């Protein structure tokens with residue numbers, strides 16, 4: 001999702017830049033020698049590292065071994081090979097789940113490694129911390145401009161709509177769309193609906209990433225978010241409005257809620273000159289149009 005968004009942005013705003021893109025089918029980043037060959041052959045000037053094994057709470061809790069080992073290997077292989085081939089600039093993508101479970105809200109950059117992580121996605125978070133630290137160490141040891149961005153929850157065109165393993169917005173959007181098609185009177189939400197979460201439209205993130213690559217001295221890692229959050233129930237209602245679903249929501253309070261509030265402090269990235277431009281309502285409308293287009297073309301992603 002993020003990689004495709006960066007490509008769309010570069011093609012429309014910076015057509016003079018030659019993009020080098022590889023899908024997983026052409027380059028498995030877990031394979032160190034393949035990665036090394038790729039960098040030696042292509043020798044890019046700059047890298048935006050948007051590959052990862054990504055998933056929701058259930059996927060993270062079920063496959064911690066894969067989430068840790070695949071993500072660490074992809075990151076280390078890529079950072080090491082990039083440096084060996086002379087890449088000047090490397091932007092690693094982490095996530096705000098790198099911050100400790102009980103870090104003060106809103107989450108700010110200095111909270112990294114200040115106390116234990118949330119256990120459900122600890123493996124993924126550890127892998128992201130390794131990638132972030134590798135970039136910081138390369139910068140310190142070799143004076144290479146390797147740095148990281150920590151996006152909040154993302155959504156937008158090209159998201160993954162797997163019925164169990166997807167993130168909050170694609171998961172809800174799919175279920176609410178299906179409830180509308182099947183004329184179901186209610187949709188059940190896990191938990192009390194009160195937890196508050198922050199969401200960023202993926203094209204806003206792409207702009208932030210390209211912007212960060214233009215900074216002469218970016219921070220080692222920086223949050224990319226909106227600083228605004230919404231409750232899960234309010235979010236579900238907004239999605240229902242977008243989809244045109246007229247039914248009700250039932251809350252299954254026997255299911256866990258997770259942390260009551262998760263919001264980033266984006267003041268550092270705002271101070272560099274970037275701000276999000278797409279409001280949630282508009283972002284959801286664009287995302288739903290993309291969802292319907294992909295269903296029509298038979299290309300909806302559900303892996």
Ligand SMILES: NC(=O)c1ccc[n+]([C@@H]2O[C@H](COP(=O)([O-])OP(=O)(O)OC[C@H]3O[C@@H](n4cnc5c(N)ncnc54)[C@H](OP(=O)(O)O)[C@@H]3O)[C@@H](O)[C@H]2O)c1
Nearest residue numbers: 001002024028029030050051052054093094095151153154
């Ligand atoms: N989505 C979010 O809410 C969110 C929030 C914060 C941070 N992020 C971060 O943003 C980045 C991009 O996430 P995304 O949402 O764009 O996820 P995505 O759509 O799943 O993109 C990740 C890409 O990495 C590829 N990949 C996975 N394993 C690979 C391997 N071994 N070799 C080569 N490619 C591999 C995937 O290919 P396949 O599709 O073939 O598996 C996919 O194309 C990730 O670093 C993620 O941690 C995402």
